[in-house]
Amino acid sequence: MRTLLFAVLVMLVLACVSLLVGVTHMPVWAMLAGSDDGHAARILAISRIPRTLALVLAGASMAIAGLIMQMMIRNRFAEPTTSGTVEAASLGLLIVTIMAPELPVMGKMLVAAAFALAGTLLFVRLLRLVPLRDPLMVPLLGIMLGGVIHAVATFIAYRFDLLQSLLAWTMGDFSGVLRGRYELLWVGGLLAAVAWIAADRFTVAGLGRDFTTNLGLNYKRVLALGLVIVSMVTSAVVVTVGMIPFLGLIVPNVVSLTVGDNMRRAVPWVAVLGAIFVLSCDILGRIIREPYEIPLGTVVGVVGSAMFLWLVLRKRAHAA
Numbered sequence: 001m002r003t004l005l006f007a008v009l010v011m012l013v014l015a016c017v018s019l020l021v022g023v024t025h026m027p028v029w030a031m032l033a034g035s036d037d038g039h040a041a042r043i044l045a046i047s048r049i050p051r052t053l054a055l056v057l058a059g060a061s062m063a064i065a066g067l068i069m070q071m072m073i074r075n076r077f078a079e080p081t082t083s084g085t086v087e088a089a090s091l092g093l094l095i096v097t098i099m100a101p102e103l104p105v106m107g108k109m110l111v112a113a114a115f116a117l118a119g120t121l122l123f124v125r126l127l128r129l130v131p132l133r134d135p136l137m138v139p140l141l142g143i144m145l146g147g148v149i150h151a152v153a154t155f156i157a158y159r160f161d162l163l164q165s166l167l168a169w170t171m172g173d174f175s176g177v178l179r180g181r182y183e184l185l186w187v188g189g190l191l192a193a194v195a196w197i198a199a200d201r202f203t204v205a206g207l208g209r210d211f212t213t214n215l216g217l218n219y220k221r222v223l224a225l226g227l228v229i230v231s232m233v234t235s236a237v238v239v240t241v242g243m244i245p246f247l248g249l250i251v252p253n254v255v256s257l258t259v260g261d262n263m264r265r266a267v268p269w270v271a272v273l274g275a276i277f278v279l280s281c282d283i284l285g286r287i288i289r290e291p292y293e294i295p296l297g298t299v300v301g302v303v304g305s306a307m308f309l310w311l312v313l314r315k316r317a318h319a320a
Contacts, residue, residue: 007272011056014279018052019044021283023291046179054174054182055282055296056275058237058244061188063274064195064267065233066248067255069120071206071263072226073127075138076256076311079248080116080234083142087149088119089231089238090169094153098160105239109184112235113228119149120227136312139249172244172297174282184240188233192271195229199264202226206261244278244297246304251277253311 024043066079073083080086092115096108103111123142130141150170157166195202205212205222212219237244255269278296281303285294 004268004272007269007276011272011276011279014276014283015052015056018055018279018283019048021286022048047177050179050182051174051177052279054177054185054241055278057182057185057189058241059247059274059276059278060271061185061192061233061274062237062244062247063251063270063277064192065230067252067263067266067270068195068202068226069230069248070252071202071261072223072230073124073138074206074208075135076253077135077139077249078142079246079252080230081146081243081245081247082139082249083123084119084145084149085116085123085230085234086170086238086243087146087153088122089113089116089235090166090243091115091119091149091153091156092235093169093239094157094162094166097162097165098156105184109187109232109235109239112239113231116231116234117227119145120231124227168242169238170243170297171295172242172300173295174241175293175295177241182240184236188236191229191233192267195226196264196267198222198225199267203261203263206263242297245301246308247274247277247300250304250307250311254307 022043024040062080069078069080069083069085070076089112092112093108095115096103096111100107123145126141126145127138130137153166154163157163201217201222204215204217205219205226209219212222251274252266252270255266255273259266259269278300281299282296285296285299288294
């Protein structure tokens with residue numbers, strides 16, 4: 001418990017740093033003394049605080065979505081960006097943008113969530129049809145499926161001159177987050193709380209269909225709940241800020257090395273470490289080429305791919 005409280009403290013410190021980093025200088029002491037003209041306070045209220053909240057909500061919810069998918073698929077390398085879920089959500093958002101551009105943001109998110117759920121179910125179906133002797137075949141199959149879906153989305157976007165929009169949805173970028181443009185991420189936070197409430201059911205379902213049925217649980221309902229949470233969280237993040245690669249893969253694996261596979265114990269750790277990881281990468285992206293900004297998706301992609309390679313090599317070393 002003390003270690004978790006320390007992690008929460010680190011997250012709060014990084015959140016405070018995130019509020020102060022940026023092109024506009026934030027005169028903290030002047031604001032506290034009341035001598036500021038109000039410009040910095042308006043920047044805080046309109047841009048910095050919404051951005052920091054968006055980072056925390058997106059980081060925590062996407063990390064938990066990755067944990068749920070790993071429990072349901074029973075594979076440590078499964079997560080929304082390695083199963084075609086993100087690409088399916090992007091395709092759904094593209095279709096609804098073309099067919100119903102006046103639809104409210106919540107409606108677009110629901111359509112994207114439906115496409116994400118369909119893509120995830122297709123991925124699960126393919127896993128049952130293809131013999132998988134190596135755990136690494138699971139993310140490989142998911143990446144191939146995601147590539148096919150992304151190719152279809154790219155062709156449609158090219159025909160309707162929406163390639164720039166599609167690129168924005170597949171590149172995590174928080175630079176455009178303002179008050180009134182991030183509130184959809186609270187849906188992800190709410191679903192993360194639902195995942196914590198149902199954590200014991202997900203833990204049991206992760207042991208297999210037969211074991212779950214013998215304990216009196218409906219395996220299909222638990223699986224459906226988990227996949228719906230993953231799809232909703234993914235679509236909310238994609239619609240608001242775009243794709244954040246490897247987040248749902250790296251954080252749950254790091255937590256499992258120390259906490260274990262009990263999801264009720266792991267969820268708070270995954271949420272806090274997911275927020276810390278995203279906050280750290282975002283701050284890094286803002287200070288490397290200040291006053292310019294490197295998109296969060298690029299920074300997370302570089303750091304996450306390196307950590308993914310480490311996890312793969314570690315698995316191989318233990319298998320040997």
